[in-house]
Amino acid sequence: MPKPFDLTLYLVTDPRLVAARGLLTTVDAAVKGGATIVQLRDPDAHGRALVEQARALKALLAPLGIPLIINDRVDVAVAADADGVHLGQDDMTPADARAVLGPQRILGLSVGNPAEYAASDLSGVDYLGVGPVKATGTKADAGGAIGAAGVGAVRALTRLPLVGIGGLATADVADVIRAGADGVAVVSSICAASDPEQAARALKAAVLAAR
Amino acid sequence: MPKPFDLTLYLVTDPRLVAARGLLTTVDAAVKGGATIVQLRDPDAHGRALVEQARALKALLAPLGIPLIINDRVDVAVAADADGVHLGQDDMTPADARAVLGPQRILGLSVGNPAEYAASDLSGVDYLGVGPVKATGTKADAGGAIGAAGVGAVRALTRLPLVGIGGLATADVADVIRAGADGVAVVSSICAASDPEQAARALKAAVLAAR
Numbered sequence: 001m002p003k004p005f006d007l008t009l010y011l012v013t014d015p016r017l018v019a020a021r022g023l024l025t026t027v028d029a030a031v032k033g034g035a036t037i038v039q040l041r042d043p044d045a046h047g048r049a050l051v052e053q054a055r056a057l058k059a060l061l062a063p064l065g066i067p068l069i070i071n072d073r074v075d076v077a078v079a080a081d082a083d084g085v086h087l088g089q090d091d092m093t094p095a096d097a098r099a100v101l102g103p104q105r106i107l108g109l110s111v112g113n114p115a116e117y118a119a120s121d122l123s124g125v126d127y128l129g130v131g132p133v134k135a136t137g138t139k140a141d142a143g144g145a146i147g148a149a150g151v152g153a154v155r156a157l158t159r160l161p162l163v164g165i166g167g168l169a170t171a172d173v174a175d176v177i178r179a180g181a182d183g184v185a186v187v188s189s190i191c192a193a194s195d196p197e198q199a200a201r202a203l204k205a206a207v208l209a210a211r
Numbered sequence: 212m213p214k215p216f217d218l219t220l221y222l223v224t225d226p227r228l229v230a231a232r233g234l235l236t237t238v239d240a241a242v243k244g245g246a247t248i249v250q251l252r253d254p255d256a257h258g259r260a261l262v263e264q265a266r267a268l269k270a271l272l273a274p275l276g277i278p279l280i281i282n283d284r285v286d287v288a289v290a291a292d293a294d295g296v297h298l299g300q301d302d303m304t305p306a307d308a309r310a311v312l313g314p315q316r317i318l319g320l321s322v323g324n325p326a327e328y329a330a331s332d333l334s335g336v337d338y339l340g341v342g343p344v345k346a347t348g349t350k351a352d353a354g355g356a357i358g359a360a361g362v363g364a365v366r367a368l369t370r371l372p373l374v375g376i377g378g379l380a381t382a383d384v385a386d387v388i389r390a391g392a393d394g395v396a397v398v399s400s401i402c403a404a405s406d407p408e409q410a411a412r413a414l415k416a417a418v419l420a421a422r
Contacts, residue, residue, distance in 0.1 A: 046301035047302040099289075100286050
């Protein structure tokens, strides 16, 4: 089993949104503000660049005890000794990924709604990303928005830890947490913020206040 | 070390070129015609589809003793228990890939010219793909054509087995083999042929005749 991990405030990076400020600067600010787990997501990057980015992030995050999750690429996660992988429904199945990852790394899966949850093979899955809660511009292939009620509907089906994701701002957090999410995952609300540290701090405070 | 493998006629699949006939039908015809090793290359496909394609190809090829190589995705190769991985210069480094693959799988690397060969970390590499020999339309990011002379220039630098690749038709094979290549790798000349089996047979005969 993986070590315990904290889904309270889950940062997912976006290469375009962090381009001006820099990936490491953005992530550093986010964790200073209270992000508890970080996913490197850059679907257009080649493997070599991803491994380099992952190693740089790991050097930043590991001393802080913040897990680094790699989107999609199980091989990159193993090569960079990241803490885990997050899979979409088009990515390798969780069972296949688990076989490559070994038992100790964290494995997350995106589910878009209760039907997709029910159709998913969850063997080896440690947590779920549920959404999009609201419409989002950062993921072209995301399904329809399910709202906090959709998060609650998935929550009712599983004991797995889960985060709501998709277009979430601080004002949306309370509804998602009250619907049963263990935390919130955000892209734009931190990566595109004028002050990512302050943005993270406000998001985390909203999660803690809603519990 | 991997089991011995035969680079005489190396088929690289192209999803667009095999679309009409089908991937498995094309590969089946190519190996009937004498292809000795097959690479699954589909850079736009998601991980789940790649694993499914790889498993289907493995079921076809393993009983024939034909190695299946996966382009780029080390995780897909491990998940589908393929025989190896082929890396480009933008993909994970060979050393990183080898660490994920283990010692038994075949690891190939593309090198575009002698300078790129000299700059490459070859630790863990079992063979080289050298080219493009001629200009090619099937790989948008390929470098400049190096001709058979370029293959010979890399041949002079290494004892690794190598194939020439890039725009090769049957009429080009003799020059590439005489420049020191152990075989030829082709995409269009088989995948886009009206009769892939016959195309493979002609290419293989040309390799054997030129040795």
